[in-house]
């Protein structure tokens with residue numbers, strides 16, 4: 210039996226997370242996120258503020274039709290407005306219509322907010338807290354009370370702040386949550402205040418913490434509160450939230466569970482964390498943070514040769530936890546910081562067994578460092594690195610040979626495609642000479658730009674011999690100038706990402722001529738895609 214102290218995870222990605230600038234979730238997005246969090250075993254999911262907008266109203270209706278498997282879906286709302294009856298408050302009617310078992314109600318703890326924000330008296334604020342909770346309790350709802358601006362309120366007027374909490378508790382709130390709404394409090398202050406407040410509340414009061422990241426300490430603040438005895442943590446996936454965000458559950462949960470030995474999720478649920486973080490960033494249409502602790506793509510990526518060599522002997526040397534425990538993976542990055550251990554490790558992942566003592570191993574490393582010095586960057590283009598490795602080893606099967614190409618570009622003001630437009634009409638024509646299976650071929654193709662024309666001409670020549678080429682498509686194309694001061698004569702690096710519907714791979718080219726750099730990346734991309742089909746060759750990157 211797991212005897213570790215349980216910590217209740219309360220996710221507010223769908224409410225506080227959605228308050229992040231630049232994040233907008235559709236109803237469908239919200240439902241997908243809720244189901245993913247439910248599947249991962251999060252016990253409380255705050256779904257939104259019904260009454261605040263039609264989407265949040267519909268969200269709760271949809272979950273009434275098709276409930277979650279295990280999580281409690283929570284509706285969020287403020288206390289009633291000053292000098293109004295709870296029964297007349299439109300927002301509270303919407304809360305009841307959401308038909309959730311649990312409601313999170315936020316109320317004011319800071320006297321400044323009462324007198325200046327609500328523009329009412331301290332007594333009236335207490336009545337708003339007490340009456341709203343009692344009204345919802347009488348209608349069967351269980352209450353989590355979020356004490357907004359708790360720490361600022363307590364610092365300014367501890368006596369009044371404590372009165373608000375006691376009012377909530379007496380009215381029937383089951384959880385009291387300390388909110389660091391402005392995110393300005395530091396961990397040691399959080400620890401001291403929580404300790405002091407616990408002494409002034411009845412024993413066994415269930416407490417939670419809700420922190421914001423304005424000081425960059427949201428996770429540390431939540432951990433400080435838990436260390437003092439708080440049993441619920443509120444946060445968001447990937448730390449999304451108003452201003453600088455909320456406590457990041459993807460950092461908080463593993464710290465609580467793997468470092469401090471609390472019980473948040475079952476181990477088989479914890480392994481879903483990385484995947485959940487990435488799925489939610491995809492649904493939110495926000496680029497994932499590769500360098501995020503625990504769940505980032507680079508969280509267990511080893512680049513320095515010294516690190517890679519030690520990790521190969523014992524991962525504990527440079528890893529604070531086992532990446533698999535949270536569903537992440539170790540990655541070895543190849544670059545000019547590499548040593549022989551990086552080369553060996555990459556070779557193994559390509560299905561090539563090398564030995565540190567082999568001369569070829571050192572030759573590969575040397576070639577890698579020379580090319581990186583010229584501007585190549587293989588860490589993002591492992592398919593090109595595999596081709597390089599196979600070249601040095603004499604294992605690069607020649608699928609085709611390019612004997613030359615020409616590209617002609619026209620930028621015409623008047624053309625058939627855009628007859629009435631002022632814009633230039635972009636036409637490109639590529640001619641390519643290729644040798645495949647002993648046959649010399651000359652092909653011509655058009656494109657809407659030089660790279661597209663070249664790609665089309667090459668495919669036209671090869672598709673008769675390699676029909677699978679028809680399934681390769683370019684998913685990303687990135688250009689970077691390597692020496693900014695050289696102006697239009699600068700060296701460029703082109704990265705091309707490919708897919709065949711099942712696997713993805715990335716290739717690169719470097720040249721002062723952008724067409725040449727693109728040509729290198731395109732040719733290697735097609736070659737690598739063809740190698741993927743050969744049983745003993747390239748593994749997808």
Ligand SMILES: CC(=O)SCCNC(=O)CCNC(=O)[C@H](O)C(C)(C)COP(=O)(O)OP(=O)(O)OC[C@H]1O[C@@H](n2cnc3c(N)ncnc32)[C@H](O)[C@@H]1OP(=O)(O)O
Pocket residue numbers: 225228258260261262287288289290291315316317326327328337357390451
């Ligand atoms: C700390 C937090 O993150 S709390 C959550 C914040 N999230 C949001 O605000 C997102 C959703 N909000 C909304 O859609 C809107 O702001 C609504 C629907 C809630 C209110 O809209 P409006 O009625 O137009 O009011 P508006 O947004 O201008 O101002 C907020 C009102 O709430 C009042 N209010 C603020 N906190 C509380 C509280 N705890 N209890 C009661 N009333 C409160 C303010 O005093 C203000 O009242 P006023 O209209 O009399 O000036």
Ligand SMILES: CC(=O)C(=O)O
Pocket residue numbers: 225315355356357358388389390391419421
């Ligand atoms: C309740 C809430 O979101 C806050 O105080 O930050």
